[in-house]
Amino acid sequence: MEIDKGTIQGHNMTVVETDGHYVEPFVVKNLFIYSGETYSVLIKADQDPSRNYWASSKVVSRNSTTPNGLAILNYYLNHPKRTPPTVPPTGPLWNDVEARVNQSVNIKARQGYILPPPQTSNRVIVMLNTQNTINGHVHWSINNHAFNENSLSYGYDFANYDIYSVANNTNATSSDFIYRLKFNSTVDIILQYANTMTKNNSETHPWHLHGHDFWVMGYGTDKFNMSTDPKKYNLVNPIMKNTVAVQPYEWTALRFRADNPGVWAFHCHIEPHFYMGMGLAFEEGIDKVGRLPSSIMGWGETKSLPP
Structure with missing residues (x-):
């Protein structure tokens, strides 16, 4: 499931919280919920009390045949x-990105x-999300790397990358893909989506960060x-979250403090996509971290590194 859209027939929903953080209340008829997200909403039971009402959820972002x-x-x-x-609400069109x-x-x-958030960051990491073929298998990749625990190599040119075309990406590889961050530094992540291996196609994906919350800058x-x-970043009142969506051919910017000792996963919350390398x-x-058993320390090749 890409995205779930929730509707309660005849009732508005006032959103007051997401991912454990309060938001300025806002009213919606349809609430878009990405995999891994949480929301708290208030409704007022002020409709005709002589009947019941439908609550409906719908898969959007993909042209799914899954019934509501x-x-x-x-x-x-x-x-x-x-x-x-009355009949259940149908909800918005599946491809209504706006x-x-x-x-x-x-x-x-x-x-x-x-x-x-901190007004500046110590490091900016741009992550180009692409779809690639590696050894005959389709993978999702970040900067031409599909995640696994093999050797690490690099190679992509974001400045000259055409996000609207089906790219060769012949230098795509698989790796354990570790980013080492300076402790207590402030890090910006730019998630950028491009065309998949299908012409004129890009997708929506929710990204989830373990061990941290982050500010969604823009x-x-x-x-x-x-x-x-x-x-254009919102430095005044950006929401904090642990899961954020990136829309087709668009980018999302987030900022977080690297203040939690350990090795933390950052991945698409659609489980098959994480498995495929995203x-x-x-x-x-x-x-x-402390003197913990070596068997639980590190990630991939970091297990072999000295303390």
Whole structure:
């Protein structure tokens, strides 16, 4: 499932929280939920009490034939299984990217509950998401690397990469893909989506970071411009999350503090895509972890490194 869209027939939903952090309340009829995300919503039971109402979920972002998930919002004293008298809501079109983007860009942090982000970062990492063939198998790759625990090599040119074309990516490889981060440094991640191996096709993916929450600094269309796009970042009230979506042919920027000693996964939260290579790991403050069993220390080739 790419994205779940939730609707409660006849009722608005007021969103007040996501991924454990308060947001400025906002009202929606349809709530887009990406795999790995959580939301808290309030509804007011102010409709006709003589009937029940449909609650519906729908797969969007892919042209799926999966039928909508249905539940019943029960108004007491109606029987909880009494079928609503109207047809269930159909929801938005599966390929309505604009509606999904609008929800993301309009979420702001609840004032007084979330500290603003550091105004600058110590490191910027641009991650180009592509689809590749490696040894005859389809993989998802980050900067031409599909995640596994093999040898590490590099090779891609983001500046000259055409995100709208099916690229050869003949230098794609697989690796354990470790980023070593300076402990307590502030890191910016730019997630950029390109064309898949299918012509005129790009996808939506939710990215999840273990061991941290991050500020969502901004979103943008087309290819990220290092000179101009950071000037558009929200440095006042960006929401904090642990899972964030990237839309087709677009970019998402996030910022976090590398202040949690260990090795942490960062990956697409659609499990088959992680298995196919859409992931990597951050290593930070390993010297602070303590004297733990060597069998649980490190990730991939880091197991063989000295303390």
